[in-house]
Amino acid sequence: MVQMKKLFIVVFILLMSVFVMACSEDSGTDSANGTNSDDTENNNTNEENESASNDEEVTLVYARGVDTTGAIDLVIEAFEEKHPNINIEFREMPADTGQSHDQYVTMFSSMSSEVDVFDADVIWPAEFAQANYALELDRFIQRDGIDMDAYFPGTVAAANFNGKQWAMPKFTDAGMLYYRTDIVEEAPETWDDLIKQASELQGEQGTQFGYLMQAAQYEGLVCNYIEFIASYGGQVIDENNNIVVNSPETIKGLEKLAEIVNSDFVPDNILNFMETETENAWIAGDAVFARNWPYLQASSQDEERSSVVDKVDIAPLPAGDAGHAATLGGWMGMINRYTEHPEEAWEFLKFMTGEEGQKIIAVHGGRAPTLEALYDDPEVQEAGPLFSNPEFVKVLQSAVPRPVTPIYPEISDIMQIEISKFLTGDQTAEEAAQNMQTKMEAAMAE
Ligand code: GLC
16 A cells, blocks of 8 residues: 555656646746736735634635535535634536636636636646736745645646646546446456447446447547547647647547447447536446546445446556556636635635545545545545555556646647547548647647
8 A cells, every 4th residue: 555655656746747847838938928927916906805804704605617426515514614704605617627717717807706716627727827817825825834745746836837836736637447347357458459348248237338438529528539649659749849739649549539439339429428428327327438537436436326336447548559548637726816805715725625625525526635645544545445546556657638838728629629520520530630730830829
């Protein structure tokens, strides 16, 4: 167990150094453009209100996407018990990260204070920091002596932009393969093995489908796509910031993706599948294999909702010519720059992303903590067998970050559109790769 933890930490440090490099490159570029946050510091109109008294009743609005695990209610309950003067009103945002993103951008670009604290996808901090939507957290972190070294370094780096901390790491994600232990003898090693097993085993134990994945036109499709292309040795943007999305390797990955999407072992409406559709069909016992994030393990073991309790195990996603790959995901907590209650917002953020909050989220929500010490916690270990499973470490070992750039939403839209046009048969894999290359080059040149 201890060895596993060490390996986990080493893997994380290695993996996240990619993030650190990418972030520091971005910082340089943005300062060069003169758009660092110092230019806009005066915009923080609410900083004067910070000294709210402890007795004053305050209601904060906390927003995050749909949480099917219910863990967030428990975090709010535990926080309110400790802070009787702060009420948390929960605002549920769409399950689709892109839709949530767009709603936040609409809110924050009009300087709205309707949300105080919100969860941010790992792909947002660079953009939100540059657009000045979030409150810098350094002064709170320093004042309250928060030990940022207690978090996995890469998750801290992903929340840092222009040398400032804009978010607190909450949980980390990596794509993985779920399989039914009452049907599958050995998890597939390659995509071709998966295709073979999924078509042969579909129908066993009342299943309707061989494989479930996220193929709707949204961010989750990008995550699935990156796993395919990376397993064949393809990349979107390389270490030197060159766009390399049109290559024989990415085309191979795209073709394998289409072979699965067009097979008869996935649902007919797979092009509408996001994480929620995957989770619902999976816990209903409808599929032999599924691709999803770590939380699906907790859902699978949920006695109230799941009909596959104790029948599920995980493995790395199948390999292509170049090996196994998982997309790196995860979420952080941020404070709206225009909140009227920065002090109370910080108290809530600190609690949610601190040891107590993260523990509740790991134990009841199956989310992988970003606080290293929690991997030694017996309750976390017991609640999430994933966290002491060697396969999980393998998954993290191969996790691939998405491009780190303040124009990530544009880059992602280009991928979503071109991949979808290919999956619906409106263009070839070669055309999709070429179009992505041309459009991304134009977006980066702007
Ligand atoms: C998960 C990941 C997030 C990713 C999203 C895509 O929530 O944590 O990083 O963008 O899925 O649907």
